Amino acid sequence: xxxxxxxxxxxxxxxxxxxxxxxxxxxxxxxxxxxxxxxxxxxxxxxxxxxxxxxxxxxxxxxxxxxxxxxxxxxxxxxxxxxxxxxxxxxxxxxxxxxxxxxxxxxxxxxxxxxxxxxxxxxxxxxxxxxxxxxxxxxxxxxxxxxxxxxxxxxxxxxxxxxxxxxxxxxxxxxxxxxxxxxxxxxxxxxxxxxxxxxxxxxxxxxxxxxxxxxxxxxxxxxxxxxxxxxxxxxxxxxxxxxxxxxxxxxxxxxxxxxxxxxxxxxxxxxxxxxxxxxxxxxxxxxxxxxxxxxxxxxxxxxxxxxxxxxxxxxxxxxxxxxxxxxxxxxxxxxxxxxxxxxxxxxxxxxxxxxxxxxxxxxxxxxxxxxxxxxxxxxxxxxxxxxxxxxxxxxxxxxx
Amino acid sequence: xxxxxxxxxxxxxxxxxxxxxxxxxxxxxxxxxxxxxxxxxxxxxxxxxxxxxxxxxxxxxxxxxxxxxxxxxxxxxxxxxxxxxxxxxxxxxxxxxxxxxxxxxxxxxxxxxxxxxxxxxxxxxxxxxxxxxxxxxxxxxxxxxxxxxxxxxxxxxxxxxxxxxxxxxxxxxxxxxxxxxxxxxxxxxxxxxxxxxxxxxxxxxxxxxxxxxxxxxxxxxxxxxxxxxxxxxxxxxxxxxxxxxxxxxxxxxxxxxxxxxxxxxxxxxxxxxxxxxxxxxxxxxxxxxx
Numbered sequence: 248x249x250x251x252x253x254x255x256x257x258x259x260x261x262x263x264x265x266x267x268x269x270x271x272x273x274x275x276x277x278x279x280x281x282x283x284x285x286x287x288x289x290x291x292x293x294x295x296x297x298x299x300x301x302x303x304x305x306x307x308x309x310x311x312x313x314x315x316x317x318x319x320x321x322x323x324x325x326x327x328x329x330x331x332x333x334x335x336x337x338x339x340x341x342x343x344x345x346x347x348x349x350x351x352x353x354x355x356x357x358x359x360x361x362x363x364x365x366x367x368x369x370x371x372x373x374x375x376x377x378x379x380x381x382x383x384x385x386x387x388x389x390x391x392x393x394x395x396x397x398x399x400x401x402x403x404x405x406x407x408x409x410x411x412x413x414x415x416x417x418x419x420x421x422x423x424x425x426x427x428x429x430x431x432x433x434x435x436x437x438x439x440x441x442x443x444x445x446x447x448x449x450x451x452x453x454x455x456x457x458x459x460x461x462x463x464x465x466x467x468x469x470x471x472x473x474x475x476x477x478x479x480x481x482x483x484x485x486x487x488x489x490x491x492x493x494x495x496x497x498x499x500x501x502x503x504x505x506x507x508x509x510x511x512x513x514x515x516x517x518x519x520x521x522x523x524x525x526x527x528x529x530x531x532x533x534x535x536x537x538x539x540x541x542x543x544x545x546x547x548x549x550x551x552x553x554x555x556x557x558x559x560x561x562x563x564x565x566x567x568x569x570x571x572x573x574x575x576x577x578x579x580x581x582x583x584x585x586x587x588x589x590x591x592x593x594x595x596x597x598x599x600x601x602x603x604x605x606x607x608x609x610x611x612x613x614x615x616x617x618x619x620x621x622x623x624x625x626x627x628x629x630x631x632x633x634x635x636x637x638x639x640x641x642x643x644x645x646x647x
Numbered sequence: 648x649x650x651x652x653x654x655x656x657x658x659x660x661x662x663x664x665x666x667x668x669x670x671x672x673x674x675x676x677x678x679x680x681x682x683x684x685x686x687x688x689x690x691x692x693x694x695x696x697x698x699x700x701x702x703x704x705x706x707x708x709x710x711x712x713x714x715x716x717x718x719x720x721x722x723x724x725x726x727x728x729x730x731x732x733x734x735x736x737x738x739x740x741x742x743x744x745x746x747x748x749x750x751x752x753x754x755x756x757x758x759x760x761x762x763x764x765x766x767x768x769x770x771x772x773x774x775x776x777x778x779x780x781x782x783x784x785x786x787x788x789x790x791x792x793x794x795x796x797x798x799x800x801x802x803x804x805x806x807x808x809x810x811x812x813x814x815x816x817x818x819x820x821x822x823x824x825x826x827x828x829x830x831x832x833x834x835x836x837x838x839x840x841x842x843x844x845x846x847x848x849x850x851x852x853x854x855x856x857x858x859x860x861x862x863x864x865x866x867x868x869x870x871x872x873x874x875x876x877x878x879x880x881x882x883x884x885x886x887x888x889x890x891x892x893x894x895x896x897x898x899x900x901x902x903x904x905x906x907x908x909x910x911x912x913x914x915x916x917x918x919x920x921x922x923x924x925x926x927x928x929x930x931x932x933x934x935x936x937x
Contacts, residue, residue, distance in 0.1 A: 297866055466662070470652060473652075474652050494862070499778075500786035501784065
């Protein structure tokens with residue numbers, strides 16, 4: 248009797264679990280009308296649900312906008328999309344990536360936002376020699392020790408976005424600074440690069456505060472900051488956590504006496520929800536809302552026309568991924584078989600990006616301006632270029 | 648740490664614990680009385696916060712959002728119980744887990760359709776928007792203090808209803824022995840339905856009350872669900888008083904853990920749970936299995 252029960256339960260468990268997994272991870276395949284010649288298959292492995300869903304949506308829209316502007320073709324090839332929700336779950340990332348490259352046989356994968364997922368994708372891309380363009384995840388390792396000819400990044404390395412901030416705080420006369428972030432790789436890398444520059448220039452970090460990722464209960468640490476009384480606080484949070492941190496910081500009245508600085512993600516895509524609490528926060532990033540170069544003005548208008556939404560840096564990163572792929576495909580006349588030539592063209596690309604001039608270093612990480620921005624009138628307005636043409640040192644990368 | 652800072656941290660701990668209690672109380676009711684593991688509890692917390700955002704931004708009134716959100720959650724709870732949950736009583740936990748996991752996916756999609764993927768914030772109600780100066784450079788939002796008071800009142804109300812009223816007596820009797828309660832002529836099915844709806848409403852209420860100090864974002868229910876389960880297991884399944892004690896313990900552990908042992912603070916509450924379960928395997932106020 249008990250044996251019988253057990254078998255039933257186990258069977259229910261297995262079929263139930265299998266059903267759930269299929270349901271949750273089934274890729275939504277959007278096959279376009281059959282075109283003449285084989286279309287180039289682009290796998291979009293992005294977070295379409297979960298905490299980073301909005302970022303995934305903007306990257307997706309940015310990339311599609313570029314393709315649409317070229318009449319649906321890059322380098323003469325029709326583009327077909329295979330869409331897969333990575334749910335920002337690192338544990339499912341290897342399987343998802345394998346599904347795209349082995350089963351769906353995509354020619355290129357675009358993904359993703361979450362660094363843990365992206366690093367699993369990098370590993371599969373290295374093992375299978377698949378083309379991968381990372382449109383957001385900033386893990387230093389992807390263009391460091393794990394760099395490869397077939398892996399590109401159109402976003403940033405974590406190091407890159409906050410290294411210039413070290414000088415910004417010194418220039419503002421902030422010598423004693425407390426840092427606060429989530430305790431995970433991105434947080435450590437962002438804060439680490441800031442400290443590297445800041446301490447080299449004579450600054451002193453009085454305390455490194457951390458919260459477990461993705462927890463958003465900051466009250467205890469805000470109280471700690473109030474007792475430390477540093478000249479300024481340098482922080483990194485993103486998404487919902489960034490909104491809550493900035494609001495809690497202002498509600499605790501700390502912004503009146505201790506100015507808040509941070510990586511740009513603190514106030515990017517979150518500013519509407521942060522409201523007045525964000526006023527005066529200074530951050531560094533490779534983009535600002537009011538960059539007045541022609542490429543940016545045209546991009547923002549086109550993005551608004553397509554989506555009715557205001558474009559942001561995530562959309563730009565997706566858009567530039569389209570531009571990068573276009574350059575590679577044009578160089579080989581749409582023939583992805585000429586892989587080496589295509590990669591060489593992509594590596595040498597000079598893109599007039601909405602963010603400003605964009606090129607790539609030997610590890611295929613962007614070389615780009617990092618801007619100092621200040622929150623004014625509900626926008627991240629550019630104060631100045633914090634550091635021009637910032638090149639990630641690509642520590643540990645063996646490519647040359 | 649001087650006395651003033653210690654006092655502020657104690658306040659932080661109390662406030663955090665109170666919110667945890669409010670959310671976990673619904674879970675412990677449903678778990679303890681109906682014997683149903685409701686994984687979608689966190690999703691209702693999330694949905695409550697989004698409802699607060701939706702109603703408050705449409706009407707401009709937080710109070711309407713509070714009443715409307717709770718009412719919607721309550722009705723949704725009644726419907727869900729009637730259609731799905733009532734088939735789960737007495738079934739093994741696997742079926743319950745699968746159904747409520749499915750509910751998470753559905754509710755997430757509902758949120759997606761109604762509100763999109765954006766992060767939002769909700770303004771605190773009028774009269775609660777100010778702050779109180781605590782130390783020379785630290786102030787405390789009045790609304791956070793109001794949350795403390797509100798949660799305390801809710802705790803007292805729940806305790807009173809469950810322990811001192813006839814309805815509470817029926818509910819407790821049903822949890823003790825379902826068949827006997829039925830045999831005494833009490834329509835236990837109706838009681839079940841309302842208990843489940845109240846549990847859902849409490850989850851949504853937590854989300855609504857927290858929304859002005861928290862942020863409204865898609866994944867907000869996930870961590871809350873885990874913490875709620877820790878509270879319930881810590882306090883003893885089905886015990887309201889136990890949930891209150893558990894929630895306060897977690898508030899204290901988490902707050903002071905972050906201050907004194909920052910490098911291990913993320914595991915401290917689980918260490919606490921393990922320690923308590925070694926000492927009392929059924930939770931602090933849990934009853935021994937018969």
